[in-house]
Amino acid sequence: MDKHEVIIIGAGAAGLMAGIRAGRRGRRVLVLDHARDPGEKIRISGGGRCNFTNVNATGKLGRDRFLSQNPRFALSALSRFTPADFIAMVDRRGIAWHEKALGQLFCDGSATQIVGMLVEDLRAAGGALRLSTPIEAVERAGEGFLVRTGAGVLATDRLIIATGGKSIPKMGATGFAYRLAEQFGLAVTETRPALVPLTFEPGALARLSPLAGVSTEARVSHGKTGFTEALLFTHRGLSGPAILQISSYWREGEAIGVDLMPDGNGLDRLKAARRDTPRLAIQTVLSAFLPKRLAQLVGEDLEMPGMVGDFSDKKLMAVMERVNRWSLKPVGTEGYRTAEVTLGGINTDGLDARTMEAKGVPGLHFIGEAVDVTGWLGGYNFQWAWASGFVAGEAA
Ligand code: FDA
Helix, strand or coil, X not given: CEEEXXXXXXXXXXXXXHHHHXXXXXXXXXXXXXXXXXXXXXXXXXXHCCEEEECCCCHHHHCCCEEXXXXXXXXXXXXXXXXXXXXXXXHHCCCCEEECCCCEEEECCCCHHHHHHHHHHHHHCCCEEECCXXXXXXXXXCCEEEEEECCXXXXXXXXXXXXXXXXXXXXXXXXXXXXXXXXXXXXXXXXXXXXXXXXXXXXXXXXXXXXXXXXXXXXXXXXXXXXXEEEEECCCEEECHHHHHHHCCCCCCCCEEEECCCCCCHHHHHHHHHHHCCCCCHXXXXXXXXXXXXXXXXXXXXXXXXXXXXXXXXXXXXXXXXXXXXXEXXXXXXXXXXXXXXXXXXXXXXXXXXXXXXXXXXXXEECHHHECCEECCCXXXXXXXXXXXXXXXXXX
């Protein structure tokens, strides 16, 4: 029988990193995947340029940027493999990168450079990669495991599950990790699509969809959490970074708040417009600060005819109330079809934060998106994949 010291199922971000680390420690490693190519999500990430980390993913700032039933769980791995560690790998390969906004690091060129780097590093570390290999079953065998594949049975001392979440089923995402966790007695928290566009009921959509293609900077909030980034109107509802971020916090039946002029100077601007351009209608005034079609929609909602020069302070404040506190009630999300990640997953109570090993099943590790750790948009999810993969590879 084909015997290995470490088998990793899933040749994505987390699995490849775990393979590199275990291989460098001299372990005989095999990485398996049912897909034809490794790292497919890396390849399509960040609009093809891979937002491979975020400089704010560790330390104090990083603390509230990962959602989990136990938000402290991720901190151990994130402190042991930091954004600087991944940048060092990228620099060693001479891959050019740049910082965009908000600490987000992207390749200057193509995301395939990151996939290439990981695959080459795995090979250099002595690890093997076997693709197009469906996994039929996993069983405990003594202190190790048997992995039944479409191409025969493999034995291993340590097994690392890195098969990701449910997002983008078209690309081969499965609920494999969750089923396996349950098979071995681990709990799985509720899973739902996250970093995903929000949809609206037909009545609300009829008002919003004529704005499809319009983008504006806004603060989108849910409770005390808010994100000031781009908001994009689409034919199905709302998207853009601010919406994707809030989708991880929003729940069915709840409203989100949208502040269309989040810099706080809106009232002063309206007063200046009243003084300088008193004959203009309110939507014309607003179109100096908002995209024209959006200003028109807000103006229609306000139902305040006449010239801005005739508006009292109170009336201008009512305009700003509408601009700063637009409350919208999404009806759902676009689902796993377009979600960047899966929120929830394998309950961290069952895992050792330093090694990602299942507490009740020595030798079995779960890493990456499959675990109940979900980062903000902006490179946080890859940093979690690298860090959790690294610590599992270090321990396996
Ligand atoms: P990942 O999904 O990467 O890998 C899992 C692997 O397991 C895959 O290769 C799959 O084929 C394999 N697999 C699944 N089921 C299997 C089975 N039953 N048998 C065998 N193999 C199986 N994040 C970020 O930080 N910056 C970014 O720019 C982006 N951009 C982005 C864009 C888009 C469109 C998406 C969908 C997602 C992102 N993300 C992102 C999120 C990021 O891609 C994600 O968090 C990581 O890829 C998760 O890494 P994992 O290794 O855990 O899973």
